[in-house]
Amino acid sequence: MGNLIIRRVAQMLLIMLTVSLLLFAIFDSDQFREKTAVAELGGFGMATLSDSDYHQWLEKKGLTAPFLSRYVRWLGAILHGDLGQSTEKDIEVSVLLRESLTNTAILAFFVFLIMIPVSLTLGVLAGMNAGSPLDRVISILSVFTTSIPQIATAVLLTVILALGLGWVPAKSAMTDGWSFRALVLPLLTLLLYDIGYLVRMTRAAMTEVMASQYIRTAVLKGLPYWRVILRHALRNALIVPVTLIFLELNGVLSQVVVVEVFFQYAGFGRMLFDAANFGDIQVLQAATLVAVCVAVGSQLLSDAAYVVLNPRVRFT
């Protein structure tokens, strides 16, 4: 098993290297270089700049050196923690990243805190009594919630909860300091979709396990039903949902872009979106790298969890 993990880690490092090379190559194109120039010198300055002056400016910024040396220098800077300067907000990228990642991490923490018990319980209950009314209700609800896009749920929840009933503030910008109430709407929007998805997957795994031979043998042997479920069925049924939960980290990072932009929550998604709109290259580069890091890490954790939980994979 250790061999497998080491091989996966090496693969992940190779992927990270390739992704960083790709990102650097993308943001190194002439188009983005001009965007950086405009951001620093201003539109008027760029328009009146002669070719030789532009070339001099490029040399001063070190942008005329060969591709590989620039790439290595950039990589070195990142590994030392120097991620550049944001041209829009005029603060260091690492500071910006730290703040926004903290905010998103808080949101994600609460999402996972509520999502894991609720969806696993509902999925197991639905799978245990496959075909019963409870199962039908849970299945229908989960298919419905995964069919409504998060933008629609976000606006609907805002209208109903914030503006109709007035229980929670409509936007989560938190300009008056931290408040838990402002987290409710983004939380609910994320939760509705994620819980539905996870319940469907858990139910599918649970029904498959409940139909298998060893469960039937255990029941026929005379074991109490609860023991059959807790000791035999759950351990096999929950392998796939647990690995999916790790992969949800990747999914949350993607869903959080929409939710944060809509609710004006100062998190990672909104920072990425604003940087993309403004053309803030350093922030975009750093944010994408961090996102890829988290995604790759979540895939690694998920594979590791699968190997740990599934003995059949461990010993082949």
Place this chain on the structure above:
Amino acid sequence: MNYRVAMLLALVWLPLSAYVMFRPALGALGSYVLLPAIPSVIVLYVLALRSWRESWVAILGVTLVCFWLLMAVTAPYLPLLDPNKPLVPLVTPGGMGHGALFLLGSDMRGRDVLSRTLWGCQRVLVWGITATSVAYVVGAGGGLIGGYLGGWWDELVSFAGNVFLSFPVMVLFILVLNLLGQSGFNIIIAVTCSSAPVIMRIVRGLALDAKSRDYIQAAQTRGEHPLWIMLVELLPNVRGPIIVDACLRLGYTTVAITTLTFLGLGLQPPDPDWGLMIKESATAALLWKYSYMLIAPALSVSSLILGFNLIADGLREMSLRD
């Protein structure tokens, strides 16, 4: 999935795509190009009803999807108001229930919500189906190559897929659309970048599984070209799970396109589009009186995605049963 169904689907998709993507170039032909699609949708629906009779889930799903397909192909021929022209001089914006004029009311700029909803499904369907098809061609091609040929090809294709899989989906979309500009064709590229690796993994698994079967080995003994084996022997026999996944993926792609338009990154106004309608109504729906502006597009997009999900679930149920 036989050739008759494939031909009918092409007969629906080709005119619709031509209409949405190339309407300025079509000129006078534009008003006739959708006519062959209308009976094709109806025939498709009848065929689906007959072959999927035993699963009410699949029937409900295909009803929803075919309803929106029908709306998309008949929208130019229905007696609807112009979705882009505000009737502001005649009617105050945001007014509801003006009898025969505005069945569902008008939005904040005075345009008819009903006609915008019915016209909006054209763009979502066309770009969604086209993007998913391209992603499938790329992903299935890569999966077949990696799964069947194995060895060095497999390593290369899997590595390329893993590189693209390591981006979160929305981050990839934002990156690609900012790099290449915002248009429907770039959405196709973005969707391919994000979906093709997953499809490639699925097809590769199926191909690896089917590689050891007898008919493959018989074809190899006969001396058939690997490309022929992949396309003619391998692909038709793994199509079951692929079709189920295709329906699910159409749902995800529809969500992605609607979300991108909502964020302002996708297709451009003022043409009617559900994501755009949701965005515009987000500020107007502050009052209960105007919340219908939000409910119409939200309900429409949810029913379309629900249709795709139900078809996928129904097909899976039917394949498990036999």
